[in-house]
Amino acid sequence: MSFLTSIISSALSFFYELTQSWGLAIILLTIVIRLLMHPLTVSQSKSLLVMRKLQPKMKELQEKYKDKPEEYQKRLVALYKEHKTNPLGGCLPMLLQMPILFALFYVLRDANYGEAGFLWIPSLSAPDPTYLLPLLTAASTYIQMKLTTTDPAQQGMMYIMPLFIGFISLSFPSGLTLYWVISNITGYVQQLLINKRLMALDEEGSVAN
Numbered sequence: 001m002s003f004l005t006s007i008i009s010s011a012l013s014f015f016y017e018l019t020q021s022w023g024l025a026i027i028l029l030t031i032v033i034r035l036l037m038h039p040l041t042v043s044q045s046k047s048l049l050v051m052r053k054l055q056p057k058m059k060e061l062q063e064k065y066k067d068k069p070e071e072y073q074k075r076l077v078a079l080y081k082e083h084k085t086n087p088l089g090g091c092l093p094m095l096l097q098m099p100i101l102f103a104l105f106y107v108l109r110d111a112n113y114g115e116a117g118f119l120w121i122p123s124l125s126a127p128d129p130t131y132l133l134p135l136l137t138a139a140s141t142y143i144q145m146k147l148t149t150t151d152p153a154q155q156g157m158m159y160i161m162p163l164f165i166g167f168i169s170l171s172f173p174s175g176l177t178l179y180w181v182i183s184n185i186t187g188y189v190q191q192l193l194i195n196k197r198l199m200a201l202d203e204e205g206s207v208a209n
Helices: 004-020 022-035 038-064 069-082 094-111 130-147 158-170 174-204
Strands: none
Touching: 004 022, 004 094, 022 038, 022 094, 022 174, 038 069, 038 174, 094 174, 130 158, 130 174, 158 174
16 A cells, blocks of 8 residues: 555655646546546446346346256356356456555545645645535535446435535545545546447447457
8 A cells, every 4th residue: 555655645746746736736646547547447337237237137047046046056157158247347346446546545635735725725734614625525426426326226325425425525634525526527427438338339239248
């Protein structure tokens, strides 16, 4: 983790030297990291799309072999092989991203911004006294989750998680909360483009290839 935090801290300093603004440095760093993780995001989205399309067939197998668990597992594995997918395919890219995201969180939380402000924010080192950033954090989290949440069982989290993140961001330095908002907005645009591309591939029948 110290290796990653060192790299991210150096990148943040580089963007600050480039722009002479901690706010712009945070925005540029966030966008660059999102772009670097784009292949992992595409892989995750592609795997989740395939698994979603397989849900009806998986349900049929579950009903057909509900009294034969071994046969069900055998047929399920065959289904995965047929469609060249892995049930863990959507989780692995996220796991690979986690160390980077944790390192980024620590760097932006502990960075020394001095008394620097940005736009309406009087100090990036302190929580936003206007509460606008926490509100934007909650709203952007909700919008992004609405785009990516497809499981009806997870609909409740689409309301709980944004409220929770908005609440805890009340005590975060504004620099960290600014990152969260920009990351959500960038992620939303990124996901729209990925979904559009995957829908085109799905129509061609080549999503799993």
